[in-house]
Amino acid sequence: MRNLILTVLLSVIAVVSGYVEELDDKFKEYLQHELWLVEFYAPWCAYCHTFEPIWHEVGAELKSMGSPVNVGKIDTTVHTSIASEFNIRGYPTIKLFKGELSFDYKGPRTKDAIIEFTNRVSGPVVRPLSSVQLFQHVMNRHDLIFVYIGGESLLKREYYKAATEYIVHTYFFTASEEVLPKVVTLQDVPAIAVFKDGTYYLYNEFLDGDLSSWINRERFPSYFQIDSFSLYQMGELSKLVALAVVDEKNPSEESIRYKTLMERLSTEYRDHYKSDYQFGFMDGNEYINGLIMGEVEMPSIIVLNMSIDGYCLPESKIETIEDLLRFLNSVLDGSAKLLGGNGFLQWTKRSFYKAKSTVVSMFQAAPFFSCFVFGLPVGIVALVIWGTCTAVPADDEKPVEGATANPVSDAHGKKAIELQPDSTEKPSEAKKED
Numbered sequence: 453m454r455n456l457i458l459t460v461l462l463s464v465i466a467v468v469s470g471y472v473e474e475l476d477d478k479f480k481e482y483l484q485h486e487l488w489l490v491e492f493y494a495p496w497c498a499y500c501h502t503f504e505p506i507w508h509e510v511g512a513e514l515k516s517m518g519s520p521v522n523v524g525k526i527d528t529t530v531h532t533s534i535a536s537e538f539n540i541r542g543y544p545t546i547k548l549f550k551g552e553l554s555f556d557y558k559g560p561r562t563k564d565a566i567i568e569f570t571n572r573v574s575g576p577v578v579r580p581l582s583s584v585q586l587f588q589h590v591m592n593r594h595d596l597i598f599v600y601i602g603g604e605s606l607l608k609r610e611y612y613k614a615a616t617e618y619i620v621h622t623y624f625f626t627a628s629e630e631v632l633p634k635v636v637t638l639q640d641v642p643a644i645a646v647f648k649d650g651t652y653y654l655y656n657e658f659l660d661g662d663l664s665s666w667i668n669r670e671r672f673p674s675y676f677q678i679d680s681f682s683l684y685q686m687g688e689l690s691k692l693v694a695l696a697v698v699d700e701k702n703p704s705e706e707s708i709r710y711k712t713l714m715e716r717l718s719t720e721y722r723d724h725y726k727s728d729y730q731f732g733f734m735d736g737n738e739y740i741n742g743l744i745m746g747e748v749e750m751p752s753i754i755v756l757n758m759s760i761d762g763y764c765l766p767e768s769k770i771e772t773i774e775d776l777l778r779f780l781n782s783v784l785d786g787s788a789k790l791l792g793g794n795g796f797l798q799w800t801k802r803s804f805y806k807a808k809s810t811v812v813s814m815f816q817a818a819p820f821f822s823c824f825v826f827g828l829p830v831g832i833v834a835l836v837i838w839g840t841c842t843a844v845p846a847d848d849e850k851p852v853e854g855a856t857a858n859p860v861s862d863a864h865g866k867k868a869i870e871l872q873p874d875s876t877e878k879p880s881e882a883k884k885e886d
């Protein structure tokens with residue numbers, strides 16, 4: 453209860469006293485000396501309004517934590533040059549500016565997730581773990597960390613470079629051999645390890661290819677609950693995603709079996725599949741349905757190729773681990789039927805699907821407004837048709853009536869057309885980011 457009151461109070465104070473600065477074109481001058489977390493928004497973006505109180509809480513909390521990061525927002529419809537300079541395409545877009553660099557936030561738009569991101573990215577890209585206790589503490593707090601072990605080296609320089617690229621996703625540390633847990637045995641120093649799945653895996657320069665792509669492949673736990681944000685990121689992973697789609701609220705025996713099989717595969721067959729598959733489960737089929745523009749059963753097993761929005765479904769029921777292995781191998785050797793994808797037909801279908809869901813969600817969110825937006829052009833067209841049909845055929849004596857009727861309705865017609873993209877297309881852009 454006290455927490456609740458405190459939260460409410462904090463939000464009220466935040467909104468009133470403004471921990472979020474309204475920025476203009478000049479904010480770039482601040483960037484040389486200050487850290488900034490900036491929301492790029494547009495006034496017509498409905499989601500930006502919903503997000504506003506969260507953004508204020510972020511500002512307030514960072515301030516109360518004594519964070520050096522300033523929080524601001526900028527109206528991209530007023531400061532259009534900024535929008536094009538930073539290549540802003542969806543709303544709201546959140547970026548952290550740190551010296552010369554900027555980092556995009558692509559996670560869930562919750563206060564805690566944004567603050568975690570801010571603290572991670574605004575601090576040093578690589579943090580030293582100087583004692584056994586500190587190492588343990590960090591291991592307990594994070595599901596996944598990368599650690600460089602050893603002194604100065606070429607590899608260390610590469611590690612820093614890769615860390616700068618991937619700090620938006622996860623944590624990077626350095627440590628000396630002495631502070632490592634006893635179970636870790638190293639053949640060689642320097643070494644780089646990822647600690648995850650309750651164990652650790654070492655980077656092998658000769659087998660794993662370049663460091664940056666190894667980090668990219670290893671930056672997720674081998675098996676975990678995947679949400680829409682992490683799934684979206686997996687487009688950059690160049691791995692297929694093998695998912696158990698389950699309803700966590702009604703866990704059936706079958707869904708438990710699917711999850712267990714997936715988890716077993718991810719550990720028992722890790723070496724076999726580590727560069728081809730990311731394993732996980734997803735609660736609910738809503739996001740997947742949108743992705744495949746259809747309906748997957750719950751529970752089910754599906755393999756997704758996120759770089760082309762393609763997917764494969766098993767042709768027969770999966771009962772055993774052998775069934776699952778057979779299915780995954782059939783996807784790899786190309787014998788499983790690939791559905792979806794981003795060919796022209798799929799692209800058209802997706803455009804229709806998106807337009808449809810945008811219209812549906814518009815009507816759900818604002819029925820009156822939507823009626824107006826869609827009704828207006830229809831009404832005008834009807835009026836024009838009615839006008840044309842009932843108009844007295846223009847003869848020599850009455851050219852004026854015919855001449856005025858058209859320009860007037862034209863002007864209205866144009867207005868209606870302008871109105872439409874404003875209210876249908878842009879929300880869908882904003883939605884894409886969700």
Ligand SMILES: *[C@@H]1O[C@H](CO)[C@@H](O)[C@H](O)[C@H]1NC(C)=O
Binds near residue numbers: 690692757759760762
């Ligand atoms: C996804 O599909 C494309 C096109 O078929 C293919 O080139 C790519 O290798 C696939 N991705 C994965 C991770 O298999």
